[in-house]
Amino acid sequence: MSTENPPSLYAKREPVFPRKVKGTFRTLKWAIMAVTLGIYYLTPWIRWDRGAELPDQAVLIDLAHRRFFFFWIEIWPHEFYFIAGLLIMAGLGLFLFTSAMGRVWCGYTCPQTVWTDLFIATERWIEGDRNARVRLWNAKWDGRKVRLRVTKYFTWLLIGLATGGAWVFYFTDAPTLFTNLLNGSAHPIAYTTMAVLAVTTVFFGGIAREQVCIYACPWPRIQAAMMDEDTITIGYREWRGEPRKHSEALKTGEPMGDCIDCKACVTVCPMGIDIRDGQQMACITCGLCIDACDDMMAKIGKPRGLVDYLSLDDAEAEAAGKPTKPVWQHILRPRTLIYSTLWSIVGIGLVVALFIRTDIDMTVAPVRNPVYVTLSDGTIRNVYEVRLRNKHGEERPFELSLNSEAPLLVSLQGQEEGDLTVMVPADSTHLVRVFVSAEQGSEGALGDRTPLRFWIEDSINEERAFDDTYFNGTGGS
Amino acid sequence: MSNNDKQDDVGTTGHSWDGIEELNNPLPRWWVWILYLTIVWAIGYTIAYPAWPLVTGATEGVLGFSTRGQVQEDILRVEEQNADLLERLTTIDLAAVADDDELHGFAINAGSSIFAANCSQCHGRGAAGVQAGGYPNLLDDDWLWGGNIEEIVYTVTHGIRNEQSFDSRYSEMPKFGADEILIDDEITALVQHVRAISGQEHDAELATTGAELFLDNCASCHGDAGEGMAELGAPNLSDAIWLYGGDEETIYASIYNARFGVMPAWSEEYRAAGGLSAAEINAVAVYVHQLGGAQ
Numbered sequence: 001m002s003t004e005n006p007p008s009l010y011a012k013r014e015p016v017f018p019r020k021v022k023g024t025f026r027t028l029k030w031a032i033m034a035v036t037l038g039i040y041y042l043t044p045w046i047r048w049d050r051g052a053e054l055p056d057q058a059v060l061i062d063l064a065h066r067r068f069f070f071f072w073i074e075i076w077p078h079e080f081y082f083i084a085g086l087l088i089m090a091g092l093g094l095f096l097f098t099s100a101m102g103r104v105w106c107g108y109t110c111p112q113t114v115w116t117d118l119f120i121a122t123e124r125w126i127e128g129d130r131n132a133r134v135r136l137w138n139a140k141w142d143g144r145k146v147r148l149r150v151t152k153y154f155t156w157l158l159i160g161l162a163t164g165g166a167w168v169f170y171f172t173d174a175p176t177l178f179t180n181l182l183n184g185s186a187h188p189i190a191y192t193t194m195a196v197l198a199v200t201t202v203f204f205g206g207i208a209r210e211q212v213c214i215y216a217c218p219w220p221r222i223q224a225a226m227m228d229e230d231t232i233t234i235g236y237r238e239w240r241g242e243p244r245k246h247s248e249a250l251k252t253g254e255p256m257g258d259c260i261d262c263k264a265c266v267t268v269c270p271m272g273i274d275i276r277d278g279q280q281m282a283c284i285t286c287g288l289c290i291d292a293c294d295d296m297m298a299k300i301g302k303p304r305g306l307v308d309y310l311s312l313d314d315a316e317a318e319a320a321g322k323p324t325k326p327v328w329q330h331i332l333r334p335r336t337l338i339y340s341t342l343w344s345i346v347g348i349g350l351v352v353a354l355f356i357r358t359d360i361d362m363t364v365a366p367v368r369n370p371v372y373v374t375l376s377d378g379t380i381r382n383v384y385e386v387r388l389r390n391k392h393g394e395e396r397p398f399e400l401s402l403n404s405e406a407p408l409l410v411s412l413q414g415q416e417e418g419d420l421t422v423m424v425p426a427d428s429t430h431l432v433r434v435f436v437s438a439e440q441g442s443e444g445a446l447g448d449r450t451p452l453r454f455w456i457e458d459s460i461n462e463e464r465a466f467d468d469t470y471f472n473g474t475g476g477s
Numbered sequence: 478m479s480n481n482d483k484q485d486d487v488g489t490t491g492h493s494w495d496g497i498e499e500l501n502n503p504l505p506r507w508w509v510w511i512l513y514l515t516i517v518w519a520i521g522y523t524i525a526y527p528a529w530p531l532v533t534g535a536t537e538g539v540l541g542f543s544t545r546g547q548v549q550e551d552i553l554r555v556e557e558q559n560a561d562l563l564e565r566l567t568t569i570d571l572a573a574v575a576d577d578d579e580l581h582g583f584a585i586n587a588g589s590s591i592f593a594a595n596c597s598q599c600h601g602r603g604a605a606g607v608q609a610g611g612y613p614n615l616l617d618d619d620w621l622w623g624g625n626i627e628e629i630v631y632t633v634t635h636g637i638r639n640e641q642s643f644d645s646r647y648s649e650m651p652k653f654g655a656d657e658i659l660i661d662d663e664i665t666a667l668v669q670h671v672r673a674i675s676g677q678e679h680d681a682e683l684a685t686t687g688a689e690l691f692l693d694n695c696a697s698c699h700g701d702a703g704e705g706m707a708e709l710g711a712p713n714l715s716d717a718i719w720l721y722g723g724d725e726e727t728i729y730a731s732i733y734n735a736r737f738g739v740m741p742a743w744s745e746e747y748r749a750a751g752g753l754s755a756a757e758i759n760a761v762a763v764y765v766h767q768l769g770g771a772q
Contacts, residue, residue, distance in 0.1 A: 369601070376718050
C-alpha cells in the first residue's frame, strides 16, 4: 500500500460472470436444486384426506384457524413445542454438518444458493456463457443489449412470481387460490405477498447474489467459528500446484507446479473469489472450482484434485509428506457424535410426543371466585370451566363423568339433569360450565378439598381422557 | 496456504492482535447509499408521523396518524362487525338465545365485560355478592325478585328501590324495633323462630312465641312458612341462603332496623350517563343467567 495512492473507502461491486462447468459436484448441485425446488413448488399441491370438515391439503399453515397440517400430523397452537423442537434439530443439524463438512449447507441447499444458481443458469441461457456476458456488460446500449436485458429480467420476474406464488399456496387451499389468482378474486394479501416475494427473489437471486452471503448473512461468521482442523472443506493443494505458470519460476527455469494458472477455478466461482488464496469467508464450498480444475487436470494429463475437498489437518500432513486420515475419521469424531446424539435425542423426543398425544383432550379450570356457592337447600356447589378438545375431522359426542371418593353430583350448564353428553364440533375446542355439588352435611360439603377426576369418553371410539382437580367444601364452617 | 493477495491490494488497518491483522477492505458502495437512504427516510418519517416533541405536545405529522385514533378506528370497526349480533340480541326471544351458539357466546362475552364494568363493584367480579353489604349472590338459586331471564332484564333495566325509574322494583319492610312496633323480647322471640324455620340451632320455647308473632307481623310478605315472595322482593327465610347473614345478631338487626337494599336503574333511559342499551342489558342478563343460579 503506497501513501500516494490511498485506498478508496467505498468500493464498487466487481460483477461476477460465472462460467459454465461440468462435473461431479455440478451434477450433484443440479440434482439438489431439482429436489429442493421440486419440494418447494409441488408440496402445496399434494392432497391428503382428513375427513369432510378438515382441509385436504397435505401441508397447510392455516393461520386463520391456527392450525398446521402436515400429512397425518395436525399441530395446534398449544403444541408449538413441536416447532421449537424442529428448530432445535435444525440448529443442531447445522452444527453437525458444519463441523463435519464445513459450509455444505451454504454450498448446496441454502435457498439463496439454489435460487442464485437458478438465476445464473437463466442468465447464461439468455445472454450466453461468461465471455458473451462480459462482452455484453461492456457493450454500448443498443437494440440487442436492451432486448437481452429485458428478456432476462422478464424471465427472472416470472421465476420470482412463481416463487412468491408457491409461497402463498402453503397458507390456503392451493387449487382454490390458483383459480382465484387467475380470475382476480383472490385476497389482496395474496397478490401483495406474491409481488413482494417476486421483487425480493429477483433482487436477492438475480442482482445481489454473492453480496447477500458476504455482507448480509451471519452464517459465514458463525460457521467459521464451528469449523476446525478436521472439518472437510475446500482447499488448494499449493504444495502440488505451486509455483504456478506465469510466475517468476517461468523465467528462472525452476520446476513448475501443476497449476497452469488457467483461472478455470476463478471463472466458474459464483462468489467471484480465487480458491488458491486459501480458505476465505466468501467461499460457500459449492465445489464448482473442483469440477473446473479436475477438467483442466484431465486435459493436461495430471491427476485430479489440485483443488479438492480436504481438511486443514490433511493439507498440512500432505504438504509435509505424511499420511492423511481416511474420510470417516474426519466425520466420526467425538464432536460430531455428540451433535448427532443430541440431535437424535430431540428427534426421538418429538416422535414419542407425537405418538402419545391423544385426539381428544380436556382441561379443567375450577372457578375460584367464589370457590363454592351455597344453594337454598344447603347444597354446596363448585363450578368448573371445562375445555373439551376434539381433533377429529367430524363432530364427536363426549360423555362426561366424574370420579371421587366423596359422593358428588355433576351436571352441565344449560342441559337437563343427568344429560352429560357434550357435542364437540369437528377440530375445535368447546367450553362447557360444569356444576358439581355435594349435599348439605355430606363429606364433600363439609370437607376442605376433595380430590376429584373428570373423565371424558368419546362415545364413538371409546377413547378416554381425564383431568384432575379438587372440590372445595366449606371446610366445616 | 499462500499469502492472501488482497493484502497487497488494500493493506491492513495497522492493528495487530497476536499476529492477526485486520484487512482494510472498503465498504461496498451500495452500503453507503443505504445509509444515506435511511437518513432521508428518517427525515420523511418525522414529517409524515408525530415525532418532534414540543412544549405541550408533539408535531402531529402530515398524515394525521395517532395511536389514539387507531384505537378509535378499531373500536368502530368491531362495533360495526357486532352491529348485527347486537340487533339480533334485542329482537330475539331471550329464552331461545342459548340455542344459538354464536349469539349465546357473543352475549356471554359482552355480558361478562359489561358486568365487570358496571356490576362487579357491588356484586363482586365473580358475582358472588357481598354479604356484609347485603349485595346478593347471583350464583345461587335464591332470587329476591325472580331469577328467570325476563325478570333479570327487568331488574337490571329499572333497578330496585331507586328514584330514577318509576317502574323500579319497590317494597319496604317496617322498622319493627326502631319504630317501636315490637318490643325487644318479641324481636328476640322472632329471631328464634326464623332460626327454627331455617333449620338452625334455636331456643324452642322462644321460637313457639315467635311463630305467633311471625304470623301476625311477617307472614303477609314473607309467607306463612317464611318462604318469601318474589313479587315483593321478600326473601325466603327458610332456606340456607342469607342476604345479610343468618346469625342471631344479624337477624335481630334486620328486624329492628329493617333493610332497604337499593340497586340503580341501568337502562340508558333513566341515566344521564353510563346507562346500558337494551342489547347490553340483554347481554348482561344472558351472562348472569348462565352463571348457574338462574331459573
